Structure formats: structure tokens, C-alpha cells
Amino acid sequence: VTTLGSIPPDEDADSAWWWDSLRRGALMLPRCQDCKTHFFPPMPGCPHCGSTELGAEPASGRGTIYSWVVVHRALDPVFADDVPYTILTVDLDEGPRVFGRADEQVVPAAGVPVRFTPYRVGDEVLMGFSPEP
Amino acid sequence: MARRHMHEFGTKAEHLGAIAVAMRKHAQLNPNAVMRGKSMTLDDYLASPMITAPYRLFDCCLETDGAAAVIVTSAERARDLKRRPVYIMGVAAAQPYPADEMTNRKDIFKTGLTIAAPEAFAMAGVAPNDVDFAEIYDCFSAVVLMGLEGLGLVGRGEAGAFVRSGETALDGRLPVNTHGGLLCEGYLHGMNTVAEAVLQIQGRGGDRQVRNHETCVVTSGAMMDGSALILAGGRR
Numbered sequence: 001v002t003t004l005g006s007i008p009p010d011e012d013a014d015s016a017w018w019w020d021s022l023r024r025g026a027l028m029l030p031r032c033q034d035c036k037t038h039f040f041p042p043m044p045g046c047p048h049c050g051s052t053e054l055g056a057e058p059a060s061g062r063g064t065i066y067s068w069v070v071v072h073r074a075l076d077p078v079f080a081d082d083v084p085y086t087i088l089t090v091d092l093d094e095g096p097r098v099f100g101r102a103d104e105q106v107v108p109a110a111g112v113p114v115r116f117t118p119y120r121v122g123d124e125v126l127m128g129f130s131p132e133p
Numbered sequence: 134m135a136r137r138h139m140h141e142f143g144t145k146a147e148h149l150g151a152i153a154v155a156m157r158k159h160a161q162l163n164p165n166a167v168m169r170g171k172s173m174t175l176d177d178y179l180a181s182p183m184i185t186a187p188y189r190l191f192d193c194c195l196e197t198d199g200a201a202a203v204i205v206t207s208a209e210r211a212r213d214l215k216r217r218p219v220y221i222m223g224v225a226a227a228q229p230y231p232a233d234e235m236t237n238r239k240d241i242f243k244t245g246l247t248i249a250a251p252e253a254f255a256m257a258g259v260a261p262n263d264v265d266f267a268e269i270y271d272c273f274s275a276v277v278l279m280g281l282e283g284l285g286l287v288g289r290g291e292a293g294a295f296v297r298s299g300e301t302a303l304d305g306r307l308p309v310n311t312h313g314g315l316l317c318e319g320y321l322h323g324m325n326t327v328a329e330a331v332l333q334i335q336g337r338g339g340d341r342q343v344r345n346h347e348t349c350v351v352t353s354g355a356m357m358d359g360s361a362l363i364l365a366g367g368r369r
Contacts, residue, residue, distance in 0.1 A: 039231075039237050047231035047237050048237065066137065067136045067140065069185045069187070070183070070186035072182070072185065073184050089235070095237075096237060097236045098236065110137070
């Protein structure tokens with residue numbers, strides 16, 4: 001199995017640009033142009049102040065582990081050979097909290113620094129994280 | 134959220150297990166419970182397969198076909214009914230700020246329930262300490278922790294130890310999920326949890342009837358959006 005059969009990325013008018021940038025290997029973050037807060041995921045208005053004046057900026061890719069789970073039953077057949085694998089919840093330095101696959105070098109614990117790395121599955125790209133040296 | 138609760142408050146698998154075991158015990162006294170006749174020890178729980186750690190099989194609620202209903206009418210009409218009326222004393226629902234699961238909130242334990250609960254208690258004119266028992270939405274075991282803490286029935290981070298101490302048993306200080314919860318009665322999306330509160334207040338709990346059953350708090354949600362409902366018996 002090489003494609004995300006049951007759970008393809010949920011692209012819509014608000015997030016297509018974000019998925020396009022991820023496929024190019026870049027992690028972007030929406031940012032409110034009024035209150036200047038970064039947020040995630042992409043949506044039509046700022047979740048902090050409600051403004052619709054939104055922009056996008058490249059994220060530093062750096063963050064720290066907030067929490068994590070270890071998956072023993074794969075959500076999609078494409079991940080079946082990977083179990084058990086770890087999904088991290090990462091507080092990015094810019095503020096928003098995102099989710100991504102931990103590579104095998106990550107030893108998960110709260111506060112551990114990690115760095116964004118594109119995680120490739122077949123012809124899709126998802127968020128992944130490696131240890132920050 | 135369960136893992137983060139473990140990190141911040143020292144919650145352990147044995148605390149989540151205590152919830153699953155307590156719900157299972159209550160289900161043994163409930164003729165409607167899917168898990169009736171299937172008792173479980175903490176060792177059984179710890180030996181159950183890991184699904185997504187820290188959740189094992191028995192941290193996850195059931196998938197159940199079933200139905201539950203309550204009839205809502207005016208207090209005036211309810212007075213003439215054959216059954217003892219149960220009064221809606223207070224109700225509130227809220228979203229956290231910002232209103233999302235966890236991607237933009239610094240503190241994920243500031244859930245909608247922490248906003249809704251004080252409003253519901255104020256509307257009812259009772260304090261968290263005044264409730265005789267609680268029926269807490271439990272799609273997963275750790276949601277009981279968020280429910281007890283979000284309602285203010287225990288302090289933040291204290292729910293694991295509280296359940297493990299036995300205080301939430303049918304004869305404890307605060308019986309919780311007297312039907313066995315969504316974990317063990319069945320997953321009717323919490324409607325069965327509302328119905329259980331009504332049955333208990335009316336004294337129709339059968340073998341699982343709690344001794345003090347005047348006032349109850351019911352929740353729904355708890356990880357993001359949350360709601361609290363205060364129900365009470367008596368004449369009004």
C-alpha cells in the first residue's frame with residue numbers, strides 16, 4: 001500500500017495553499033495581519049481576534065514536544081507496517097501547536113526540542129519531526 | 134490530552150485503569166449494560182491490548198446500537214405525572230477560547246466545561262460540593278478526569294487519585310457513572326447518561342441505586358466544547 005486510501009489530506013478552499021506548500025517541503029503558518037498572531041490550521045478568520053485580514057509566513061520549523069501518542073493500531077493501511085509509531089503534538093516557536101509523525105530518532109518527552117521534516121507517504125507529504133540537534 | 138495530563142499531574146495507567154474498573158463494576162448491576170456479566174480487575178485492564186498509548190482497549194468506549202429518551206415538559210404538567218419529576222435546575226454549554234481542539238490554546242485543560250460549569254451551578258443555585266452524584270461523559274477513560282476537574286468537583290490534577298481512592302463507587306462520597314458509563318453501559322452519545330441521572334433521582338436505579346439522590350450533575354463533551362446540566366428532585 002503506498003497511498004493514503006482512507007484518510008487523504010482534507011483540502012478545502014482555506015487550506016489548499018497550505019497543502020501545496022507542504023508538498024514543496026515547506027511548513028507555512030497563517031498569520032493574522034491585525035493581531036499579528038500565528039495560528040493553525042488555516043481557516044477563514046483568525047481564531048484569536050476574528051479578523052479576516054490574513055497572511056502566511058514560512059515557519060521556523062522549530063518547536064518543542066507538548067504531548068504524544070504511540071499508535072499500535074494503524075488508522076490507515078498505509079501505516080500498517082509502521083506500528084508502533086509515534087505522533088507528536090509540537091508547540092512551534094511561533095506559537096501554534098501542530099501534529100506530526102516522529103522519526104525513529106525522537107525519544108518523546110514533554111519539552112524535547114524537535115525540528116520539522118517533511119514526512120513522505122507515497123505521493124503525499126505530511127508533517128514530520130526529527131530531533132533538534 | 135491523557136498523555137499531557139500524565140505529564141502535568143503524574144497521572145498513571147493505574148489511574149485510568151481505576152476509572153475503567155469502576156465503570157465496569159457499576160455495569161455489573163445494570164441490566165441494560167453491554168458489559169454486564171464481564172467483570173474486570175486492574176490486572177485485566179493492564180493486560181488489555183494497547184490501541185493508541187496511553188489508551189488501552191478498555192479506555193475506549195463501546196460502539197453500541199441502542200436508544201434512550203427523556204421527556205421534557207413544564208414543571209406544572211410534570212406535577213401530575215405518575216413518576217416523581219426531575220427538575221432542570223441549571224444548564225450551560227461553552228467552547229474554549231480559541232474554540233478548537235488544542236492547536237491554538239496554550240492550556241488545553243481550560244476546556245469549554247471549565248467555562249460552562251460555573252454558569253450551570255450559578256443558575257441552579259448550588260455549589261459543586263452540593264451534588265450527590267455525577268454522570269460524566271466518558272468516550273474515553275481520561276475524559277472522566279477532565280469532567281471531574283472541569284466541573285470543579287475535585288481540584289485540577291486530582292481526579293486520578295480521587296477515582297482510585299474509591300470515592301466514586303456507588304457507596305463512595307461522590308458516585309460517578311452509576312450506569313457503567315459509555316465505557317460499559319453503551320455508547321449512546323451521552324443520552325443514556327442523562328437518562329441514568331433521571332432514573333437515579335427518581336429512585337429507579339434498582340441494584341445500582343445510590344443512597345443520596347437529590348441532586349446530580351451531568352456533562353457532555355470535555356476535551357473541547359463542554360456542557361453541564363444540574364438536575365434535582367423534590368417539589369418545586
